[in-house]
Amino acid sequence: MTQGGVSSYKQSSKTVNKKKLANFRKYWDLYLIMVPGILFFIVFKYIPMWGVIIAFKDYSAFAGFAASEWVGWEHFIRMFQDNKFHEVFSNTLLISLYKLVWGFPGPIIFALMLNEVRRMFYKRSIQTLAYLPHFLSWVIVGGILVQVLSPSTGVVNEFIQFLGFDSIYFLGDSEWFRTVIVASDVWKTIGWGAIIYLAALAGIDPQLYEAAKIDGANKWRQLWHITIPTLLPTICILFILNLGNVLDVGFEQIYILLNPLVYDVGDVIETYVYREGITQAQFSYTTAVGLFKSAIALVLVIIVNKIIKKLGQPGIW
Amino acid sequence: MNQTKGEKTFSIVNNCLLLIFAIICLAPFIHILAQSLSSHRAIVSGEVIFWPIELNVYPYVEILTDPAFLKAFWISILRTVVGTFGSVLFTCLLAYPLSKAYIKGRGAILFLIVFTMMFQGGMIPTFLVVRSVGLLDSFWAYIIPNLISAFCVIIIKNFFESVPKELEESALIDGCSNLGILFRIVIPVSMPAIATITLFYAVFQWNSFFDAVLFVNDRSLFPLQIYLRELILLDESNIALKDNFERQLVANESLNAAALIVSTVPILLVYPYLQRYFVKGIMLGSVKG
Numbered sequence: 177m178t179q180g181g182v183s184s185y186k187q188s189s190k191t192v193n194k195k196k197l198a199n200f201r202k203y204w205d206l207y208l209i210m211v212p213g214i215l216f217f218i219v220f221k222y223i224p225m226w227g228v229i230i231a232f233k234d235y236s237a238f239a240g241f242a243a244s245e246w247v248g249w250e251h252f253i254r255m256f257q258d259n260k261f262h263e264v265f266s267n268t269l270l271i272s273l274y275k276l277v278w279g280f281p282g283p284i285i286f287a288l289m290l291n292e293v294r295r296m297f298y299k300r301s302i303q304t305l306a307y308l309p310h311f312l313s314w315v316i317v318g319g320i321l322v323q324v325l326s327p328s329t330g331v332v333n334e335f336i337q338f339l340g341f342d343s344i345y346f347l348g349d350s351e352w353f354r355t356v357i358v359a360s361d362v363w364k365t366i367g368w369g370a371i372i373y374l375a376a377l378a379g380i381d382p383q384l385y386e387a388a389k390i391d392g393a394n395k396w397r398q399l400w401h402i403t404i405p406t407l408l409p410t411i412c413i414l415f416i417l418n419l420g421n422v423l424d425v426g427f428e429q430i431y432i433l434l435n436p437l438v439y440d441v442g443d444v445i446e447t448y449v450y451r452e453g454i455t456q457a458q459f460s461y462t463t464a465v466g467l468f469k470s471a472i473a474l475v476l477v478i479i480v481n482k483i484i485k486k487l488g489q490p491g492i493w
Numbered sequence: 494m495n496q497t498k499g500e501k502t503f504s505i506v507n508n509c510l511l512l513i514f515a516i517i518c519l520a521p522f523i524h525i526l527a528q529s530l531s532s533h534r535a536i537v538s539g540e541v542i543f544w545p546i547e548l549n550v551y552p553y554v555e556i557l558t559d560p561a562f563l564k565a566f567w568i569s570i571l572r573t574v575v576g577t578f579g580s581v582l583f584t585c586l587l588a589y590p591l592s593k594a595y596i597k598g599r600g601a602i603l604f605l606i607v608f609t610m611m612f613q614g615g616m617i618p619t620f621l622v623v624r625s626v627g628l629l630d631s632f633w634a635y636i637i638p639n640l641i642s643a644f645c646v647i648i649i650k651n652f653f654e655s656v657p658k659e660l661e662e663s664a665l666i667d668g669c670s671n672l673g674i675l676f677r678i679v680i681p682v683s684m685p686a687i688a689t690i691t692l693f694y695a696v697f698q699w700n701s702f703f704d705a706v707l708f709v710n711d712r713s714l715f716p717l718q719i720y721l722r723e724l725i726l727l728d729e730s731n732i733a734l735k736d737n738f739e740r741q742l743v744a745n746e747s748l749n750a751a752a753l754i755v756s757t758v759p760i761l762l763v764y765p766y767l768q769r770y771f772v773k774g775i776m777l778g779s780v781k782g
Contacts, residue, residue, distance in 0.1 A: 200597075203590075203596065203671060205670070205672050206672075210591070212583050212587075213583050213587025217605065217606060217609065219626070220622065220638050222609075224622050225612065226614075240625070293511065294504070304768060305519050306514065307768070308519070308764070309518055311696050311764060312757060313699070313701070316753055319752075320525055323725070329536060331542060334539045363517070371771075449615075450707075466617060470613065474611065
């Protein structure tokens with residue numbers, strides 16, 4: 177490089193710096209107001225993210241994240257040899273799968289049905305009622321379930337007895353527990369989940385339907401050739417996002433309803449992590465379990481995103 | 494519009510199915526409400542379905558005079574008001590600069606914020622961080638560890654970007670400072686989006702209970718959701734029904750039902766007013782930033 181080249185390079189970097197400085201001077205207050213938010217994300221999101229290294233360490237409160245001693249894959253080996261982990265993992269997988277199978281199509285069907293309603297007042301009223309359960313905490317929904325499903329005084333069991341059958345202890349019976357979990361989850365999320373599909377449906381040009389009608393397409397053909405193709409990108413994106421949460425199973429719900437009678441079918445990764453981690457203070461081991469879960473979810477998202485993109489639909493990145 | 498016979502039948506069946514679904518969404522509340530207002534005898538004999546039998550308001554008297562309930566209710570109100578205000582304020586302060594192209598590093602910051610929606614440290618490392626910053630067993634454990642939601646930052650940022658530039662430019666010419674523009678122009682015209690995230694944060698604060706389980710052992714700081722859980726799901730309550738006379742009047746079920754109703758009312762009060770905003774808000778968030 178010649179002498180002149182270096183000096184011009186220096187000059188341009190100087191002017192860049194000057195520009196940066198001017199930009200900073202002009203908008204210093206805007207940079208300043210971001211600081212609390214950025215600090216929040218660093219302290220409560222990124223430090224814990226970095227803190228997962230204790231899954232490979234023997235965490236001691238005295239040493240902290242950084243200075244605790246490395247132990248390699250020890251916690252993961254223990255995890256795979258632990259029968260309890262196998263049970264908890266398969267419970268998590270099953271409950272998530274049931275929730276996906278029953279809960280994912282629900283909002284789509286609900287949105288499609290609602291889209292056919294012509295009277296706006298009726299549509300609004302149904303929507304208002306359907307969104308409502310989303311706004312209740314799982315403690316409240318759990319409380320309602322306990323009341324309604326109670327084997328002695330619950331209205332459901334009174335009805336079952338009225339039909340001449342024995343009452344069922346839904347929340348304490350291994351055969352029924354998962355059904356209750358999945359059904360109450362579907363009940364709570366179906367209306368709210370439909371919002372995004374309804375918005376996509378509202379964006380369809382009515383002229384498309386008019387043209388299809390002139391061509392002699394009936395309702396089903398319109399649904400198949402216009403509505404579904406329009407919804408498909410939204411469906412794909414939400415499917416990928418759902419897979420990302422597939423192992424989260426709705427921790428609050430299960431924590432609220434779980435009782436020792438149904439540990440064999442209802443105990444999931446997060447409740448296990450809470451019990452062993454927080455109450456038994458096995459921080460490193462349970463971080464390893466949690467990390468295993470998050471890693472699987474991330475890999476799932478990446479794979480499915482790739483498949484969906486190959487099929488010609490938009491992925492999430 | 495002319496409808497064929499088939500379309501008419503379809504429309505009727507469709508409307509009926511939706512009505513049934515709406516009733517399923519509402520029915521449990523009506524049942525609980527009826528229970529909370531019925532007599533001990535009617536509940537035990539299983540007569541109560543959707544209408545109170547032998548009207549009885551004692552459960553509400555019992556709940557509303559229980560000092561533990563009042564304390565928990567107060568904590569919940571406090572955390573909802575303080576938490577929502579803080580969350581909305583800091584979300585706007587973070588989102589406004591991120592909506593401006595001239596802010597350096599905004600792409601990187603946005604990416605790092607969105608990334609937290611896909612991968613997180615998990616329960617244990619988060620707990621250890623909260624513990625090490627000394628928030629355990631304090632009221633601020635409800636506010637600070639969940640102060641800002643990445644999703645809400647995206648919603649607000651996208652809305653701020655849609656505010657017409659001319660508005661801000663004319664304010665600048667009138668000698669308004671950067672922060673003046675934010676608080677006097679941008680925030681007032683962004684009320685629909687702000688209402689949406691206010692609703693999200695407020696509902697989150699009112700409903701969340703696991704942060705109390707995780708971070709707080711001090712009973713005097715327990716929010717309403719913990720009170721409810723102990724009352725109904727763990728069957729632990731300090732409500733002493735004062736004498737046999739009252740015991741005959743109030744069934745446990747009614748007491749639980751009354752507590753559930755009283756805790757749901759605040760949400761039911763604000764929900765209809767905010768409903769028209771949140772649909773729009775969700776859409777704003779889903780347009781990727």
